[in-house]
Amino acid sequence: MKLIILNDYDQASEWAAKYIRNKILQFSPGPNKYFTLGLPTGSTPLGCYKKLIEYYKNGDLSFQYVKTFNMDEYVGLPRDHPESYHSFMWNNFFKHIDIKAENTHILDGNTADLQAECESFEKKITAAGGIQLFVGGIGPDGHIAFNEPGSSLVSRTRVKTLAKDTIMANARFFDGDLSKVPTMALTVGVGTVMDAKEVMILITGAHKAFALYKAIEEGVNHMWTVSAFQQHPQTIFVCDEDATLELRVKTVKYFKGMMHVHNKLVESPPSEPKKN
Amino acid sequence: MPSNKSVSDAPITQFINCRILRDNELQREDLWVREGRILDPEKLFFDEQGYADKRVDCEGSIIAPGFIDVQINGGYGIDFSQASEDVSDGVSFVAKKILEHGVTSFCPTLVTSPPEVYHKVLPQVKVHDGGPHGAGVLGFHLEGPFISAEKKGAHPEKYLRTFKSGGLEHLMEVYGSLDDVAIVTLAPELPGSQSVVRELSQRGITVSLGHSAADLSQAEEAVQQGASFITHLFNAMLPFHHRDPGIVGLLTSDGIPAGRAVYYGMIADGIHTNPAALRIAHRAHPSGLVLVTDAITAMGLPPGRHTLGQQVIEIQGLHAYVAGTKTLSGSIATMDMCVRHFKQASGCSVQEALEAASLHPAQLLGISPKKGKLDYGSDADLVLLDEGLHVKATYISGEEVWRKGQ
Numbered sequence A: 001m002k003l004i005i006l007n008d009y010d011q012a013s014e015w016a017a018k019y020i021r022n023k024i025l026q027f028s029p030g031p032n033k034y035f036t037l038g039l040p041t042g043s044t045p046l047g048c049y050k051k052l053i054e055y056y057k058n059g060d061l062s063f064q065y066v067k068t069f070n071m072d073e074y075v076g077l078p079r080d081h082p083e084s085y086h087s088f089m090w091n092n093f094f095k096h097i098d099i100k101a102e103n104t105h106i107l108d109g110n111t112a113d114l115q116a117e118c119e120s121f122e123k124k125i126t127a128a129g130g131i132q133l134f135v136g137g138i139g140p141d142g143h144i145a146f147n148e149p150g151s152s153l154v155s156r157t158r159v160k161t162l163a164k165d166t167i168m169a170n171a172r173f174f175d176g177d178l179s180k181v182p183t184m185a186l187t188v189g190v191g192t193v194m195d196a197k198e199v200m201i202l203i204t205g206a207h208k209a210f211a212l213y214k215a216i217e218e219g220v221n222h223m224w225t226v227s228a229f230q231q232h233p234q235t236i237f238v239c240d241e242d243a244t245l246e247l248r249v250k251t252v253k254y255f256k257g258m259m260h261v262h263n264k265l266v267e268s269p270p271s272e273p274k275k276n
Numbered sequence B: 001m002p003s004n005k006s007v008s009d010a011p012i013t014q015f016i017n018c019r020i021l022r023d024n025e026l027q028r029e030d031l032w033v034r035e036g037r038i039l040d041p042e043k044l045f046f047d048e049q050g051y052a053d054k055r056v057d058c059e060g061s062i063i064a065p066g067f068i069d070v071q072i073n074g075g076y077g078i079d080f081s082q083a084s085e086d087v088s089d090g091v092s093f094v095a096k097k098i099l100e101h102g103v104t105s106f107c108p109t110l111v112t113s114p115p116e117v118y119h120k121v122l123p124q125v126k127v128h129d130g131g132p133h134g135a136g137v138l139g140f141h142l143e144g145p146f147i148s149a150e151k152k153g154a155h156p157e158k159y160l161r162t163f164k165s166g167g168l169e170h171l172m173e174v175y176g177s178l179d180d181v182a183i184v185t186l187a188p189e190l191p192g193s194q195s196v197v198r199e200l201s202q203r204g205i206t207v208s209l210g211h212s213a214a215d216l217s218q219a220e221e222a223v224q225q226g227a228s229f230i231t232h233l234f235n236a237m238l239p240f241h242h243r244d245p246g247i248v249g250l251l252t253s254d255g256i257p258a259g260r261a262v263y264y265g266m267i268a269d270g271i272h273t274n275p276a277a278l279r280i281a282h283r284a285h286p287s288g289l290v291l292v293t294d295a296i297t298a299m300g301l302p303p304g305r306h307t308l309g310q311q312v313i314e315i316q317g318l319h320a321y322v323a324g325t326k327t328l329s330g331s332i333a334t335m336d337m338c339v340r341h342f343k344q345a346s347g348c349s350v351q352e353a354l355e356a357a358s359l360h361p362a363q364l365l366g367i368s369p370k371k372g373k374l375d376y377g378s379d380a381d382l383v384l385l386d387e388g389l390h391v392k393a394t395y396i397s398g399e400e401v402w403r404k405g406q
Helices: A009-027 A046-057 A085-092 A114-127 A164-174 A190-194 A206-216 A225-231 A249-256 A259-266 B041-048 B087-101 B115-124 B167-175 B193-202 B216-225 B246-252 B275-284 B335-346 B350-357 B359-364
Strands: A002-006 A035-039 A066-070 A072-074 A133-136 A158-161 A184-187 A198-203 A235-240 B012-022 B025-027 B031-034 B037-039 B054-065 B067-072 B103-110 B140-143 B181-186 B206-209 B263-266 B289-291 B304-308 B311-316 B319-322 B382-385 B391-396 B399-403
Touching (some): A002 A009, A002 A249, A002 A259, A009 A035, A009 A046, A009 A133, A066 A114, A114 A158, A190 A225, A198 A206, A198 A225, A206 A225, A206 A235, B025 B350, B037 B041, B054 B350, B067 B087, B067 B350, B087 B103, B103 B115, B103 B391, B115 B167, B181 B193, B193 B206, B216 B246, B246 B275, B263 B359, B275 B335, B289 B335, B289 B359, B335 B350, B350 B359
Parallel strands (some): A002 A235, A035 A066, A198 A235, B067 B103, B103 B140, B140 B181, B181 B206
Antiparallel strands (some): A158 A184, B012 B031, B304 B311, B311 B319, B382 B391
């Protein structure tokens, strides 16, 4: 694991965005060679998305040959509802960049056969050659995507009933009306994310500190599903100071000491003549 | 990168680098248009996996719904109230010229005239859509002849009329036809007005109170019967009085039926209404304010004498008087001038100033959200403006119909 500790949310977002940018550029995607990216929703990745949009607008990054797979989507929520993850991705990312619609994949929570939709999603990932880099966040209860505590660490894309805590936390997006909050969601499994070549988890804020502690300083445990990535060969956790509040001083010092090496990963690539 | 044709293979235009008037605010969003209507880009992306065929760089312009002028008597030498053989040509001429002012739809207005004029003029112009040929015609605005002699303003006294028994039938005799009529201005204190107001409203015609000496209760009665507009507030009506506010009192009346709204026309040319009065009206009832030009034949023409209806008027600077008097005859301000003046005089926001010329007239005529809004599905009648609200370009059904400098 690489633990990247930045001072604040904005710096963490920028570091993560630069990392993604560099990964895509180094991969040199083209018409026969797409870069596949797994993507999250929520407030944590917003800063990262803003930075990526900036890199696109500056001409430093193109999403023309990038395929994306989102982690999850609510069941039964109309696709154009402002709180759907389709709307989130459109408003916060897709509409600002040059990605092609057919290269984006978000689970459809309104199909008749949800199970088939999940299986089809897994097949699409395989058909795309697997995911190069899966970006995710962490819930206060240590969950990745909607893999709530108790989810199998080898789970695949499936339908999940949301925990009461999650529903309560989401109520603020539905005018505080619990009856309007979706109770089920389609989500990639822990196993699905583990299959990615590389995993990057964004964690910012003091309210996530305990979950980060459980995820990286305690054992692998299905009660804190992000801990599964201890067993992935290429995991990178990007966080701000506040998210490290529950970690051992020793852990924090160790990884801060490596920042000069890790920062090489986000250096601006050597400038090249821009391709069309 | 066109759409995948699953829904439509019509070309898609994307307006970029713009601020659009939507949901009562200026938003930094792109505007998408297909087949003459505003398109939902999210639906296009996810359902059709489509993209824009053409991008228009607005260079930071504001995009507002095209302006709608519900009171305009002519312009550029054309007088709609003249009973000529080629009224239709005259209306078309003005319709094309007002595109320069950002007006994409209008109601050609006829002042008090004898029946012969109505019978000749009305059949020559039908309600029709705008386009490269000019702004769309929403229907006539018949201002008179059923108005008050006391408040006739510039209207010729000899052609004023009162309602005879038989209400609407008599109206039909005078006008000939109501098929392409959008608005009728009348004085509600005239005996027999109630049934006329009711019947006109039921036919879907907007009834406006104006050129009237009505008191507040007479005005409220008319509203209850269906009237929904006030013709050029303050002008040609009793002044506001604290014990009988008259028609002006409708702005804050509690006698308006639930679910109904009263709109009022304002000639914001800096001449017809003192800015302080404009502010009082705006603050009392901001959502009802409809900017109108009440432009006359001389709009767009140099100073001098010109005809309006059956009378002669004289231009002096920005003023237009009944020749030989100091009675205002109508204005020569253009719609975009009115928008700018309204904003400056009232201190309102850009969004409010633009809505007074687009959203509110559309709501008045019951044609919102098709017109007057930039909602998904609304007609793509647009006006591109710079920071100072000067018109840079005008579009109708998504097609550019005028651009500054061309």
